[in-house]
Amino acid sequence: MLNFAKVAASSDGAKIRAYLTQDAPEPQHASLTVAGVDPAGRNLDSGETLTNYYTGRGEAAAWRKDMPASVAAALGIDSTKGRPRYADLDPLFEGRRADNGEAWSRTQRTNSGFDFVFAPHKSVSLAAEFAASEAERRLIWEAIHRANDEALRYAAEDLGQARKGKGGLKGVEAGQIGWVTFAHDAARPTLALQDGAGGGTYLVDAPIAGDPHFHLHNFIPNLVVTEDGRVGSIDARVITANKVHELGAIFQAYLAQNLRDLGVRVGYDEKEEAIVVLDVPEAAVAKFSKRDRQVIGDAKRYAAESALEWDELSLDKKKQLLHEASAAGRLGKTKEEAREVWRAQAAEIGWNHETVLVSAPQPVISDAERREAAYDLAAKNLSREFVTAAVLDRDRLRVHAARGLISVGAPAGRKDVDAVVDLIERHGFNHEGVQVSLISGKLERSERVSNSLQVHIEQAVSEKARNAALDHSSDLTDAALRSAIAAVEASGQGVAFSPEQSAAIYALGGGGKLSL
Known part of the structure; x- marks a missing residue:
């Protein structure tokens, strides 16, 4: 952290x-001195x-x-x-x-x-x-x-x-x-x-x-x-x-x-x-x-008992009072x-700790295997993040790559993170049962990424919206809209539609199954 x-x-x-x-x-x-110098001058x-x-x-x-x-x-x-x-x-x-x-x-x-x-x-x-x-x-x-x-x-x-x-x-x-x-x-x-x-x-x-x-x-x-x-x-x-x-x-x-x-x-x-x-x-x-x-509240009460105004005190005096209150058992x-x-x-809780130095075995794996393992974890967590986000900052790839390396180590540091990011960009990842690829672009001068499944979803929604806008099968007639407007205005409720409101009513009533 x-x-x-x-x-x-x-x-x-x-x-x-x-x-x-x-x-x-x-x-x-x-404790500030050195004991000597080694052959390398250190x-x-x-x-x-x-x-x-x-x-x-x-x-x-x-x-x-x-x-x-x-x-x-x-x-x-x-x-x-x-x-x-x-x-x-x-x-x-x-x-x-x-x-x-x-x-x-x-x-x-x-x-x-x-x-x-x-x-x-x-x-x-x-x-x-x-x-x-x-x-x-x-x-x-x-x-x-x-x-x-x-x-x-x-x-x-x-x-x-x-x-x-x-x-x-x-x-x-x-x-x-x-x-x-x-x-x-x-x-x-x-x-x-x-x-x-x-x-x-x-x-x-x-x-x-x-x-x-x-x-x-x-x-x-x-x-x-x-x-x-x-x-x-x-x-x-x-x-x-x-x-x-x-x-x-x-x-x-x-x-x-x-x-x-x-x-x-x-x-x-x-x-x-x-x-x-x-x-x-x-x-x-x-x-x-x-x-x-709630330490400050306790300290303020302690100060008030000493006829001191807490907010007026200097930092050193406040620290002194904190230590006095602590020594008195008030905190x-x-x-x-x-x-x-x-x-x-x-x-x-009955915890009697002994040691954590238990000589746990370490598997011997190559750099390529280590980075592949980190990629698997990074890809899984990246998919999880895309469940609630359509677009992410590109830097999120580096975050997930670094977190994936926690399990296998990052002896090469930045090169390891770069390598895992490269694997994500080249291979994509499995998202909701579908192998998807990353799509990069710029938004508000920042590099962002999405995925091919999200693009497919948005294209499908766009196509459905276009078809709905062209479907006038359920439109209301102008006569029906005029009658409805007149009935509301004559109802005695004091309603009078402005020209802009009337235009919006006609657009929604006769503008297809989807109108804006």
Whole structure:
């Protein structure tokens, strides 16, 4: 699954960073150092750094591992020297360089970047949280991290297009992008809090236990560096609903393969849009998918008891009150009690989890067989969508192709998606018992697709409509229509037909079995 949001350049960067780092204190400098350099000249992380990276709570931010040097230079960062410091992050959320606070370029940006959030199915999070050993937990977390990185590199081909001219009127130019990742291990109610009356609105996680839910926030600065060094903005027009679904599906495909490589038994969810861990029972998934509490209402009542007007309070004061109310037990169990609460909830349903590393066998198939299997699933789901739609955006083909690859993996990434789309376009698909072909065209400057059965249906309807319009066997005579009009107008009900209304009556009464 992928959710995304825009980050306004007018935001207070420190407040955005506080949300993404879950208000965790800045990591100690020791965890930002490297242990040495390997023969290839790459930095070697210390064991402490790796532990900090793959442990869930308060996990430190991490730059894109293969951050392009040109992007790092444009952002004013040195991504080769370990993890970001808070002082580096805060200005980035405001569209400013980390080293000197200046704007990235002369072009003023409305948005400083985008928050892409990749999340696995709840069963994956539960498999990690309730793993019998720390080693297994970290293996699953790393599988999620690697899927996140791979999906972002896939997305970089779409997002790495710098706009030319105002609003991109002169087209786009290919370039490089960067990102910084923040890992969260729980789903808590997300509160939209205003910073005082008339101030900006920021997201804050409620300080309560929530549910296990590992997800990764990726801040992608609204900056593209082209080959000649020009710094432009991301062409956000590519971030359509279909593109979001495609990227979410490719994340699931990468994650599924990473888990299969660990020997985890995986399968599709009910909608065939995400990967699930089969050895985590559905009862556990349901237990840890609770609806959000009405936290703000509880906090407002707590503030009123202290003679405070909630809407007038600053963001920092509201956060302070939330923590005070949580500590007082007014909001339910605190996030510090989460693991204790979660284990008690598992015991309530009799779930005693052991391991998901069961050495599940993996069939060995060729690339062609893998893509054919993905095509079969994509074709089935495409047919299902055409049951209620006559025309679809062409990008829906990529969504279904990516979702089809979840079951078999997408080691070639975009090439795999392209290959499955090509199979759909060349072979068509079975729709309502009929083998149909795709028909492409443009509508309102967008590429759309339909299918040959739909065209046949519309042609048949058109022919029937034409024949009905030519069939005057049941027309009313002019005399009958004049008599009916006169009778209504003489009925004493105050009805008088206008010339336009009379014309419509004659057209319908004498215009064949179908008239408009």
